[in-house]
Amino acid sequence: MDFETVIGLEIHVELATKTKIFCNCKNEFGAPPNTHVCPVCMGSPGVLPVLNEEALRLGIRAALALHCEVRQSSKFDRKNYFYPDNPKAYQISQYDEPIGEHGYVEIVVGEENRRIGITRVHLEEDAGKLNHSAYGDSSYVDFNRAGVPLIEIVSEPDIRSAEEARLFLEELKAIMQYCLISDCKMEEGSLRCDANISLRPFGQEKFGTKTEIKNMNSFRNVQRGLEYERSRQEKILRGGDAVEQQTLRWDETTAATILMRSKEDAHDYRYFPDPDLPRILLTGAYIEDRLKEIPELPTDKRNRFEKEYGIPGYDAGVLTASRALSEYFDETAKHVKDPKVASNIIMGDVLGYLKTAEKEIDELPMTPAHLVELVGLMENGTISSKIAKNVLKDMMESGKAPKVIIEEQGLVQISDEGQLKAIAERVIAANPKSVEDYRSGKEKAIGALVGQVMKETKGKANPQMVNQIIIDLINQA
Ligand SMILES: [Zn+2]
Incomplete structure (x- = not known):
């Protein structure tokens, strides 16, 4: 039995705004830790987030560039979870009314044009970043990234190989960069990718059990991680066992996927509409203007x-x-x-x-x-x-x-016939063996003579002319 690979991707892209999504803190990579923070992005009680219009504009531009339908009415929701990089204990995101849906990206695989569906594009805020000590005894948290505007792009499970996944990501990155939505620097985390992968027998419609791979920090690692996971799942299935639904982490040093958590640890995020933020209501003209921004x-x-x-x-x-x-x-x-x-x-x-x-x-x-x-x-x-x-x-x-x-x-090509002829005559006189070879039918011998003239002129002679002059000189002699 042969298995078909089914891959879906989730991509986070940081938007190239000057400030964060709900406050005036700078959106800047590489600043000293915890210098771009304020009560809003630190989640202090009593503060009110205010949407940065530039983030909205870039988010809509991204959705349109991915051929999505843009909702004229959408909202922000709270995604509740506790983690040390998240001071509010919730993330402001979009749940059931994302700004964009039903889009696609076209890629070329070999000679074939493939269309990969985009399920949704939604706006959200980024979390802070944990820096773990090399000794494994402590962790530090940097909140500069908390509140940086993000879009999350979710693809349909339309991708059929690790190579296609890489091609899709390259295309997506190019689109984001063309539209000046993000710099998409994976090494700085402004483009991040998680992947779902499952296998099913060819011809079967029902999807197999999927695993999710996180932490693939380059396009090369996405391809390698997916190739590794594909063959791991295939071995399990061929052995007659079932793939377990798990979240895995790609480990570059061992070139293997490592278990992070199993299905039992799955989160319930208890989404609900964020009461601090009004609905986003867009006019048709506003969306039309974003469309005009797409090159x-x-x-x-x-x-x-x-x-x-x-x-x-x-x-x-x-x-x-x-x-x-x-x-x-x-x-x-x-x-x-x-x-x-x-x-x-x-x-x-x-x-x-x-x-x-x-x-x-x-x-x-x-x-x-x-x-x-x-x-x-x-x-x-x-x-x-x-x-x-x-x-x-x-x-x-x-x-x-x-x-x-x-x-x-002084590099101008020498195309003066007299000058070239003089040099060619000298070269012919000094290389009777090559001349003899040429006469006896070894046409390639002419190359050696041309080479000598080129050498004498430090490459400046016109080679086509030299070739003709030498042939003429030998034939005349
Ligand atoms: Zn702030």
């Missing part, structure tokens, strides 16, 4: 790049991974003769350079206009593609215009 989304951009610039789907996927990168390529491709050349340079040299330098594209001193200029100089033969590579490296480091670099270093 061209990754999927649309990918399709446009393929059509408008004639680049392969793979290229379009790489180049739209972030909004900044897509805009950089767009700006370049618009002004060059062959956009595939720009795509090759950006995907190869530029991304390679950024990776080594540990920089983001918006930190690159080289402007798209300068890159356009470089491609032009290659296309009109001013510099060879070999020299262009070196110039490009210099441009990425210094931000200088290619013409300036070429002039400074």
Whole structure:
């Protein structure tokens, strides 16, 4: 019997507001512990939370970008639980009337377009953060994060493999970043993911018993955690046993899932409407305005790049991974003769350079206009593609215009026939063996001769011209 994997994800995204969701404390990562706190986010008696409109705006924008229907009337509820990172002993969240429902995200798996349903998007506040001592004898709590605005995005159980889960998360992250909803830095906790996974025999409609995996702090770990859990469950089922409903934690060091709690410990959150906060009532015009804030989304951009610039789907996927990168390529491709050349340079040299330098594209001193200029100089033969590579490296480091670099270093390609001919004659005279080889039918021998000319000119000779000149000279002799 073969088993089908069924995965659903729950993603928390911190919203990029200046202040927290119900008070004026700063929403800022990395500040000294407990410096961004006040009676409201510390849950003191008698305080009143007031909704930050920017959080609402970003939450609605997110719901719309995920193709959700947005409720014109929704409310906040209290989710009651006791934990040391939560001073109020409840979290303000949304229970049965989330701001967004029934959306979807489109992903490309291999050649296939897949649509993953979004069950709901709701607004809530984040909890504080516990920092456990390395000796295991004490824990410290930092409330700077308590009250930071979050959206929780719940997917339908439409995901069929660990790889699809990763692709879905990458797409979701790109959408959030394109819409300036969140910076989505997993290492800083502004995007967090929990997963539900179960197996069922192929063809069976009823879902199997699921387990939940928490604490997967990178896309790679999400994929690894789900792959591990899939094979763990498969072994249990093949052994004739039943999977137990459990909450697990992914442990990176042992590369295994570890039991956190079983079904018996499940919480009853005793949700009820928060009496301190009025209903959220939205006009159609307000929602319409949020829709206008959504830029061209990754999927649309990918399709446009393929059509408008004639680049392969793979290229379009790489180049739209972030909004900044897509805009950089767009700006370049618009002004060059062959956009595939720009795509090759950006995907190869530029991304390679950024990776080594540990920089983001918006930190690159080289402007798209300068890159356009470089491609032009290659296309009109001013510099060879070999020299262009070196110039490009210099441009990425210094931000200088290619013409300036070429002039400074005297790199203009030699296309003067007389000059090239003189060098070629010398090379031919000095390499009778290669000439003999070429005459006896080894056409490749010409490469060695061209190589010598390139070496003598420090790579500046026009290689196509050199090739022709050498052939002509040998044939004439
Ligand atoms: Zn506060």
